[in-house]
Structure formats: structure tokens, C-alpha cells
Amino acid sequence: MWNNPAFDDHEKITLVHDRASGLRAIIAIHSTHLGPSAGGTRFWHYADSAAALTDALRLSQGMSYKNALAGLPMGGGKAVILADANRTKPEEMMLAFGDAVEKLGGEYVTAEDVGITEADMDIVHRRTAHVTGLSAEEGESKVGTDPxxxxxxxxxxxxxxxxxxxxxxxxxxxxxxxxxxxxxxxxxxxxxxxxxxxxxxxxxxxxxxxxxxxxxxxxxxxxxxxxxxxxxxxxxxxxxxxxxxxxxxxxxxxxxxxxxxxxxxxxxxxxxxxxxxxxxxxxxxxxNAGGIISVAVEYLSRDGSVSATIDDVNARIAQIxxxxxxxxxxxxxxxxxxxxxxxxxxxxxxxx
CATH class of the missing domain: 3.40.50.720 (NAD(P)-binding Rossmann-like Domain)
Known part of the structure; x- marks a missing residue:
């Protein structure tokens, strides 16, 4: 990792393995200077674990930059789940991933990315509150759901x-x-x-x-x-x-x-x-910051620190x-x- 060209003084790299569910994941936290690191989880079949690490490092750095220039009080992080060739994704795997996010104590806030759905995030949410991009109930605001x-x-x-x-x-x-x-x-x-x-x-x-x-x-x-x-x-x-x-x-x-x-x-x-x-x-x-703006505003609104209406989100996106x-x-x-x-x-x- 230390010699990987994508390593950029990342604050923390967590390697996750849950034998029972088959979960293998990498959670990369690039920066928490502006707030908790935020970035989605990618579910992908990589050629090898080195490629997965490089992807996590590059994506988490990008999230630091994205959140900073979007004016969000959040740092940058990213997770990748190493899928098998068949993209097998049992519920137990997502629950185990939720446990891994919870153990970071709020340093990392996750959401969906390539290969991950709102339903997957709902499962992760059973084990941790540090997740956004959840399914909306009928009549509920779409802020913080599908980015x-x-x-x-x-x-x-x-x-x-x-x-x-x-x-x-x-x-x-x-x-x-x-x-x-x-x-x-x-x-x-x-x-x-x-x-x-x-x-x-x-x-x-x-x-x-x-x-x-x-x-x-x-x-x-x-x-x-x-x-x-x-x-x-x-x-x-x-x-x-x-x-x-x-x-x-x-x-x-x-x-x-x-x-x-x-x-x-x-x-x-x-x-x-x-x-x-x-x-x-x-x-x-x-x-491409519109999605993270949506889910980050929803997450930050939970403690009342920001307002999370559709108009609030669109006003932030209009600054792009x-x-x-x-x-x-x-x-x-x-x-x-x-x-x-x-x-x-x-x-x-x-x-x-």
C-alpha cells in the first residue's frame, strides 16, 4: 500500500474480511479535515486485490476533493467490496459490511455506488446509522435516497x-x-x-x-x-x-x-x-457532485445542522x-x- 502510486497520505485503510458471509472489502479514508469521510461503496469484480486497493485509494481521494469543492463539511472516503465472478451478494454480506462501517465510529459515512442499490443500503442501515442513500417511503422526500x-x-x-x-x-x-x-x-x-x-x-x-x-x-x-x-x-x-x-x-x-x-x-x-x-x-x-450533495445533506440534516429539502439540495447543485x-x-x-x-x-x- 505504501508504495502504491494512488496512496496520498490517506488517514486510514481498513481491510475487512468476514469468512461466514464471504465479505472482502476495503474502506479507505483519505481525509477527515472538513468532517467525517463520506463516499459510496462500490461492488465490483476486480482482476486482483491490488486493483481493488488502487480503486479505493483513487476514489477516496476524489471524494475528499469532491466534497471540499462542493462546500460540504465532510471529508473523503470510499469503500470497495470485492465481488466474485458471479457478483454474489447475499444479505449476510451487506450486514457484515454494516458492522465494519459501524466499528469505524462515524469516521466513514457510506452510500451506494456502482453495483450497490438503495435496498443494499437499507440492509447496511440495520447495523449502522452511518449510512445514507436509503429507500424512501411513499410520499417521503427523495433527498438522501437514490443519488x-x-x-x-x-x-x-x-x-x-x-x-x-x-x-x-x-x-x-x-x-x-x-x-x-x-x-x-x-x-x-x-x-x-x-x-x-x-x-x-x-x-x-x-x-x-x-x-x-x-x-x-x-x-x-x-x-x-x-x-x-x-x-x-x-x-x-x-x-x-x-x-x-x-x-x-x-x-x-x-x-x-x-x-x-x-x-x-x-x-x-x-x-x-x-x-x-x-x-x-x-x-x-x-x-458529478450532485449525488453526494443529496445524500450528504440528508445525513447532515439528521442533527438539524443543515436543511434538507429538495430546494436546498438543488440550490447547492446549481452552484456547480x-x-x-x-x-x-x-x-x-x-x-x-x-x-x-x-x-x-x-x-x-x-x-x-
């Missing part, structure tokens, strides 16, 4: 700001957006864009899912391995991370990159490469475009890539 729609809304607002900044357009009508990933977040974003008259090309590893959404929205589809080379105005990555590297950046044919995937840059130097090509990049942990604009203006003034400007802002906020 996906809030994430999509924030990305939509940030993408429109990117188009205005780079292309000088106040309308999305006729703007061509290539959307990678049509899951909860990507599909929500695509629906917002279609309503605004954007031209959409969609792709997903689940081709049938992409085709269904394309039929609904009047969009085109391409194979998942072709979406990054589609000539377009905006490339919007909304699947897994580390997709922007020396090879893929050289093949991009877009003016803007704005999407919800975490850790889109394979290395910090890839942000420099985008900057050198004149491609405007929206730092992922800024543009201004934060992005500040980063882009700083990047253009300094000549530094947007990722380096954003990282410096976040590190100052967490005292590093």
Missing part, C-alpha cells in the same frame, strides 16, 4: 456551462453530444439533453440498453469501443474511470469533455495533454456551473490544465 438523478442534473448544468464557455452557445439545440454509458446517470443526462434539442450518439457495454434509450430519445448508437472517436461537440463519459490516456486522447474528436464518470484521467499528465489539445475538460469530481467556470478561468489565466487548478483548490480546502 443518480441529482448527479445527472448537476452534470447537465455543468455540461451546458462548458458548451457556453467553449462554444459560446447558450442553447443545446443542435449540439452533438456523444454519451458513453447509459446507466442511471448517463440516461438521466441524455434525457435532459434530448429535451433541449441536442443531437445524441449513445453507447454502452449493454448494447440493448443503449438501443432502448436511443429509440426513446431519437438518438443514434455506436459500439462501446467506438464512442470515444465519434466526431462531436461534447464527449460525455458516464461509465467507469481512467479512460482518458495518451492513446484515447490522441483519437478524440471533440471540443469539450463533460461527464459523470469518476477518475476519468488515467494520470494527472493526461489533463495536460487535453489542455495542450485545447479540449475543455470539466473536472469529474466537480461536475460557477465552480467549473472559476476553474476554467483560472486555467486560462495560468496556462495550467483544469485538473491541476481544481486539485490545488481542493487541497487548499482540506489543508494539504
Amino acid at each position: 443518480g438523478p441529482f448527479t445527472s442534473h448537476g452534470i447537465y448544468l455543468g455540461l451546458k456551462q462548458a458548451v457556453k464557455h467553449k462554444l459560446g452557445k447558450d442553447s443545446m439545440a443542435g449540439v452533438h453530444v456523444a454519451v458513453q454509458g447509459t446507466g442511471s446517470v448517463g440516461s438521466g443526462l441524455a434525457r435532459y439533453l434530448a429535451e433541449d434539442g441536442a443531437v445524441l450518439t449513445l453507447a454502452d457495454v449493454d448494447q440493448a440498453r443503449a438501443a432502448r434509450l436511443a429509440d426513446e430519445l431519437g438518438a443514434k448508437t455506436v459500439n462501446a469501443d467506438a464512442i470515444m472517436t465519434v466526431p462531436c461537440d461534447v464527449f460525455s463519459p458516464n461509465a467507469l474511470g481512467a479512460i482518458l490516456n495518451a492513446d484515447t486522447i490522441a483519437r478524440l474528436d471533440c471540443a469539450v469533455i463533460a461527464g459523470g464518470a469518476n477518475n476519468q484521467l488515467a494520470t494527472a499528465g493526461d489533463g495536460d495533454a487535453l489542455n495542450a489539445r485545447g479540449i475543455l475538460w470539466a473536472p469529474d469530481y466537480v461536475i 456551473p460557477d465552480r467549473l467556470e472559476q476553474i476554467w478561468v483560472g486555467s486560462e489565466a495560468s496556462g495550467e490544465a483544469a485538473n491541476r487548478v481544481a486539485d490545488a483548490m481542493a487541497r487548499r480546502a482540506i489543508g494539504r
